[in-house]
Amino acid sequence: MTTVDVxxxxxxxxxxxxxxxxxxxxxIEANAETLIKVNAVAAVVFLALGGLMGLLVALTRWPAIQxxxxxxxxxxxxxxxxxxxxxxxxxxxIAVLYFASAVLLGARLATPRIAxxxxxxxxxxxxxxxxxxxxxxxxVMFTSYPPMMASHWFYLALIIFAVGALLAVMVFFGTLVVAxxxxxxxxxxxxxxxxxxxxxxxxxxxxxSGAIILxxxxxxxxxxxxxxxxxxxxxxWWGMGHSSQQINVSxxxxxxxxxxxxxxxxxxxxxxxxxxxxLTYILFLQLASAHHLLAEPGMxxxxxxxNTSYMMYLAxxxxxxxxLTVPGAIxxxxxxxxxxxxxxxxxxxxxxxxxxxxxxxxxxxxFGFVGGISGxxxxxxxxxxxxxxxxxxxxxxxxTVVAGTTLAFMAMTYLVVPLxxxxxxxxxxxxxxxxxxxxxGAGGISLFMMGAGxxxxxxxxxDISLTDAVHAFEYPPGAYMMMALNGIxxxxxSIGGILFILIVVGxxxxxxxxxxxxxKLTFPLHDASREAVSKYGxxxxxxxxxxxxxxxxxxxxxxxxxxxxxKYLSDLWLFR
Amino acid sequence: xxxxxxxxxxxxAISERVPIMQRVLDNPFLLLFLGITVxxxxxxxxxxxxxxxxxxxx
Ligand code: HEM
Ligand SMILES: [Cu+2]
Numbered sequence: 001m002t003t004v005d006v007x008x009x010x011x012x013x014x015x016x017x018x019x020x021x022x023x024x025x026x027x028i029e030a031n032a033e034t035l036i037k038v039n040a041v042a043a044v045v046f047l048a049l050g051g052l053m054g055l056l057v058a059l060t061r062w063p064a065i066q067x068x069x070x071x072x073x074x075x076x077x078x079x080x081x082x083x084x085x086x087x088x089x090x091x092x093x094i095a096v097l098y099f100a101s102a103v104l105l106g107a108r109l110a111t112p113r114i115a116x117x118x119x120x121x122x123x124x125x126x127x128x129x130x131x132x133x134x135x136x137x138x139x140v141m142f143t144s145y146p147p148m149m150a151s152h153w154f155y156l157a158l159i160i161f162a163v164g165a166l167l168a169v170m171v172f173f174g175t176l177v178v179a180x181x182x183x184x185x186x187x188x189x190x191x192x193x194x195x196x197x198x199x200x201x202x203x204x205x206x207x208x209s210g211a212i213i214l215x216x217x218x219x220x221x222x223x224x225x226x227x228x229x230x231x232x233x234x235x236x237w238w239g240m241g242h243s244s245q246q247i248n249v250s251x252x253x254x255x256x257x258x259x260x261x262x263x264x265x266x267x268x269x270x271x272x273x274x275x276x277x278x279l280t281y282i283l284f285l286q287l288a289s290a291h292h293l294l295a296e297p298g299m300x301x302x303x304x305x306x307n308t309s310y311m312m313y314l315a316x317x318x319x320x321x322x323x324l325t326v327p328g329a330i331x332x333x334x335x336x337x338x339x340x341x342x343x344x345x346x347x348x349x350x351x352x353x354x355x356x357x358x359x360x361x362x363x364x365x366x367f368g369f370v371g372g373i374s375g376x377x378x379x380x381x382x383x384x385x386x387x388x389x390x391x392x393x394x395x396x397x398x399x400t401v402v403a404g405t406t407l408a409f410m411a412m413t414y415l416v417v418p419l420x421x422x423x424x425x426x427x428x429x430x431x432x433x434x435x436x437x438x439x440x441g442a443g444g445i446s447l448f449m450m451g452a453g454x455x456x457x458x459x460x461x462x463d464i465s466l467t468d469a470v471h472a473f474e475y476p477p478g479a480y481m482m483m484a485l486n487g488i489x490x491x492x493x494s495i496g497g498i499l500f501i502l503i504v505v506g507x508x509x510x511x512x513x514x515x516x517x518x519x520k521l522t523f524p525l526h527d528a529s530r531e532a533v534s535k536y537g538x539x540x541x542x543x544x545x546x547x548x549x550x551x552x553x554x555x556x557x558x559x560x561x562x563x564x565x566x567k568y569l570s571d572l573w574l575f576r
Numbered sequence: 577x578x579x580x581x582x583x584x585x586x587x588x589a590i591s592e593r594v595p596i597m598q599r600v601l602d603n604p605f606l607l608l609f610l611g612i613t614v615x616x617x618x619x620x621x622x623x624x625x626x627x628x629x630x631x632x633x634x
Contacts, residue, residue: 176604188602197604201611208612209620231630235623239615275601282607286615290623298630299623307619 016108021419023514023521024262025530027184028420031112032102032175036095036420038119039168040413041508043091046126047406048501050083055494058445062487063464063480070462074139077460079130081142085244085401086161087126092409093199093251094118094168095416100196100254101175103420104534107184110174118167125161132157141460143241146217146228155218159211166207169200188536191268191275192261195254198278199247205286206247209239231298242289248401249319250281252363252408256326259360259411261532262525263351266333267539269325277325280318288312291379295388301381308379316376323368323554328547330361332539333532343545354523355425359411359435366439367404370446373558374399383565386572392453399446402493407439410500417504418521423511427503428522434499441493445486452482 017030053076059067060076068076102109109115131153132138138150176197179185189197213236219225257274260266268274290307293299334346351357374396377383387393414431418424425431457464457479464483466473513519526532600606 173604173608188598194601197607198611201604201608204608205612205615229627232624232627235627236620239620243615272597279601279607282611283614286611287619289615289619293623299626303622303626307623311618 014112023419023525026103026534027106028103029108032098032109033420035109035115036098039091039095040416042123043088044501044504046083046087046091050080050088051494051497053080053083055490058487058490061483063483065487073462075133075136078139078141079133082129089248089405090165093247096251097172097196097200100193101172104190104193105179105185107175107179107182110171110178114167115171118164118171121164122161125157125164128153128157146230146233149221152218152221155214155221159214159218162207162210169203172200190534190536191271192254192258192533194275194278195250195257198281199250201282202243202247202250202286206240206243209236213237231296234293238289238292242292243286246281246285248405252405253322255408255412256360256364258533259356260326260330262415262529263354263357264330264333265526265528265532266329267532267537269328269332269538269540271536271538273321274325277318277321280314284311285315288379294381294384304381308381312379319372324547324551326364327550328544331544331547332541343549346546353432355431355435356411356414356523359407362435362439363404363407363411366443367400368554369557370443371396371399371404373561374450377562377565383569386565386569387453389459390453391449391457391459394459395446395449395453398442398449403439403442403446407442411435413504414523417507418514421508422514423507424514425503425522426506426511430499431503434496434503438493438496441489441496444489445493448482448486448489452479455479
């Protein structure tokens with residue numbers, strides 16, 4: 001039996017019950033637990049739907065297969081973007097916010113009724129958006145730029161979803177207040193919670209920008225407003241579209257720290273440094289929205305440069321700090337765990353057979369090397385013209401949101417299922433393999449789309465042979481090869497994705513129960529997991545040779561790739 | 577309790593020891609305020625002003 005140590009009635013009249021997690025010792029309140037469950041399940045369902053659509057898109061862009069007809073391609077591409085980037089990611093993030101507030105602080109969830117309302121609105125919005133897309137008159141793709149007009153259901157659906165998400169974020173902030181008032185922790189919140197606060201703050205800006213632009217656009221679609229200015233739309237829309245990616249970054253960095261803490265007992269090297277890095281996100285990361293408008297004629301250079309260079313580099317510095325301190329904390333913890341020989345024993349003897357750890361570490365590496373480096377290149381005003389609107393762009397962001405965020409969320413799920421659903425992971429052998437399959441697949445599609453983009457292949461294009469085009473155009477044969485490789489790795493990523501869904505759903509429904517007295521976890525946690533993940537405090541150390549080597553390799557790759565692109569630009573753009 | 581004089585002194589002593597930067601980082605609502613006003617001013621408002629100042633074609 002799990003222990004129930006408090007049974008009281010909250011202010012809203014909903015019972016407040018706590019249990020103590022037998023594996024971590026964390027105090028978990030029942031409403032928080034249920035709401036984490038429903039949001040996580042919804043996330044996984046939309047990942048399944050959206051992932052399938054991603055496979056269809058990739059198979060259509062594989063020239064030898066070209067699976068779907070053109071109209072379907074744009075429809076499915078729209079559905080893919082919405083289901084994975086909005087619904088999968090945001091449902092999961094709400095679960096993360098509830099976990100990082102209620103569970104890590106040992107508090108009750110504030111206003112569970114509003115949390116349910118939020119969930120209901122988000123589900124209604126997500127279903128309605130799928131309805132609008134599948135009707136066939138809303139194939140406006142993720143950015144939905146006017147004057148292209150979707151069905152009014154589409155905009156209304158997104159507004160309802162956003163209102164729900166905003167309510168959920170408010171429940172998160174409310175829970176922070178409850179925890180502080182009821183003194184469930186002392187001093188400062190733990191770093192993982194701080195990362196979640198960063199995500200929550202960026203979410204408020206994101207959702208507010210979304211409301212500012214989607215409400216008039218909806219009114220335009222029902223004929224109340226006669227016209228939406230395209231450039232105005234783009235500026236405000238990207239305040240949402242880009243900032244929402246920064247919610248993802250903050251959330252998955254918090255998850256990196258959480259998994260390091262729970263699986264290896266890793267404490268931050270320095271609370272101060274890591275928190276300052278999150279602070280640079282809060283202040284500057286959202287400004288990078290301007291990198292989507294680098295080719296817009298109406299915006300001045302000062303606006304573009306201030307937003308994408310000076311300020312944004314401060315936020316990039318924040319990411320580099322996390323890129324140093326996350327592996328650093330893991331190295332330090334592993335050396336304390338007894339793997340202290342040589343430069344890399346801490347890494348080679350890490351629990352690679354635990355999908356939470358392997359997924360987390362590969363997410364860190366791929367996010368940095370693939371998503372991060374390509375992002376800085378694309379976000380540099382001059383270099384941007386090399387691949388603006390080519391497949392390089394989806395290549396870049398599959399490196400961030402798929403190989404980075406999605407893989408990190410998958411890794412976290414391997415902890416959420418045993419700790420929150422209290423079911424053990426079924427098929428441990430396949431579960432060990434799953435993160436590797438998905439990482440290779442996701443890394444592959446990112447790199448090959450970037451490759452195709454470097455050769456000039458346009459994004460969102462059904463037919464790269466341009467058969468009916470008035471002006472014939474031939475892409476180099478290498479571009480066709482890149483698209484085929486992209487298709488192959490898309491199949492790999494999809495196998496990894498399907499495995500994930502089967503393992504998670506199977507474990508939730510049929511996994512061995514973990515609430516019995518002798519229950520043991522297939523993928524064990526560190527003995528000090530609770531202390532590491534839920535208490536403020538650093539473990540400073542300077543002996544981090546492995547991390548220094550890794551970071552050195554990263555910088556070398558970064559500098560090389562950055563300057564190769566400048567060289568490439570100087571060949572194309574001759575100043576004579 | 578904290579509303580006695582002695583309680584206040586104890587609280588003041590505790591809060592004096594906490595460095596100012598940590599107090600900022602411990603205040604989620606101050607951070608929320610900063611995280612909205614900075615991008616609202618530099619990105620949104622400045623951006624919208626630029627779009628609004630593009631001359632209309634005749
Ligand atoms: C099995 C996994 C996946 C595969 C094979 C895949 C493949 C693709 C492909 C081929 C495109 C089209 C590029 C183009 O023609 O412009 C695309 C677009 C996109 N993908 Fe994925 N993807 C996958 C997973 C994901 C995930 C997990 C996310 C988000 C978390 C995501 C977000 C997006 C977005 C936002 C777009 C752009 C849609 C648009 O241009 O409107 N994808 N994906
Ligand atoms: Cu962006």
